[in-house]
Amino acid sequence: MKQPVLIALDGPVGAGKSSLADAVAHRLNILHLDTGAMYRALALGALKLGVDVQDEASLTRLCDDGAVHVDVQFAKGRQQTLLNGVPVDDDIRSQEIGSAASTVSRYRRVRQYLVERQQQLAAQQSMIVDGRDIGTVVLPMARAKIFLTASAEKRAQRRYQQLLDKGQKTDYQAVLDELRQRDRQDSERVVDPLRQADDAVLLDTSDLDFDQSVQAILRIVEAAYAG
Numbered sequence: 001m002k003q004p005v006l007i008a009l010d011g012p013v014g015a016g017k018s019s020l021a022d023a024v025a026h027r028l029n030i031l032h033l034d035t036g037a038m039y040r041a042l043a044l045g046a047l048k049l050g051v052d053v054q055d056e057a058s059l060t061r062l063c064d065d066g067a068v069h070v071d072v073q074f075a076k077g078r079q080q081t082l083l084n085g086v087p088v089d090d091d092i093r094s095q096e097i098g099s100a101a102s103t104v105s106r107y108r109r110v111r112q113y114l115v116e117r118q119q120q121l122a123a124q125q126s127m128i129v130d131g132r133d134i135g136t137v138v139l140p141m142a143r144a145k146i147f148l149t150a151s152a153e154k155r156a157q158r159r160y161q162q163l164l165d166k167g168q169k170t171d172y173q174a175v176l177d178e179l180r181q182r183d184r185q186d187s188e189r190v191v192d193p194l195r196q197a198d199d200a201v202l203l204d205t206s207d208l209d210f211d212q213s214v215q216a217i218l219r220i221v222e223a224a225y226a227g
Helices: 017-028 035-048 056-065 095-104 108-122 134-138 152-165 172-188 210-225
Strands: 006-010 031-034 070-075 078-083 127-131 144-149 201-204
Touching (some): 006 017, 006 134, 006 210, 017 035, 017 127, 017 210, 031 035, 031 108, 035 078, 035 095, 035 108, 035 127, 056 108, 070 108, 095 172, 108 127, 108 134, 127 134, 134 144, 144 210, 152 172, 201 210
Parallel strands (some): 144 201
Antiparallel strands (some): 070 078
C-alpha cells in the first residue's frame, strides 16, 4: 500500500476495537489512535477536579479554559495518552472511568474539542483510528471503514475476563448491565451518536477468535485500497 492509509474502526463498547486496532496497526506498520482513551482521560481530569460529569456546563468550561488538556504522543509506534502533560494510560481503564467517559462524550463541546485534535493527528500520517464516530465524523474521508460489533453477551464476557486478568473483582451480570447502559447512552446521545457509516463494512466477531477478527479486518482494508 503506497498511498497513506486511513482506517476508521467504529463499534460499541467491548467490541475489541482497541486490541484489534493495535494488532492491525502492527501488521500494517502504521499507528493506532485510540480515541476512547482521549475521552477517558478527559473524564479522569474532570473527576480529579471534583467536577460532576453529569454537568455539561462545567465540562464545557473545562475544555474552554484549559483546566483539562488532553494530548497524545506516539513512542515506538504506540500511543501514550497525556492528561495535562502526564501519561495516564494505566489510570483510565477502570469501569468507573469508562462510564464517566461515556457520559462526557455526549456533550457537544467535549466532542468538538477532541475531534479537532483527532483530525489533526490523522492528517499527519497513516493510521487506524478507533472509536464511536470515526467513520461518520472524525474521518468521513477514510477509504476503509469498519463497524465492529458482537453480541452484548459476548462483549460482556470478554470485558469481564479482561477485568479479571487485571485483578479487578467484579461479576459478569454487573459488567453486562453496565455495557447495555453504555450502549443506550452511545446510540441515543444527541451529538454524534454511535451508528454505522453508510459506506462501512459490518463485521460481527461474536463467533470469531482474535486472530480471525484481525484477518477479517485486514481483508476489508486490502479490498478498500485495492487498485
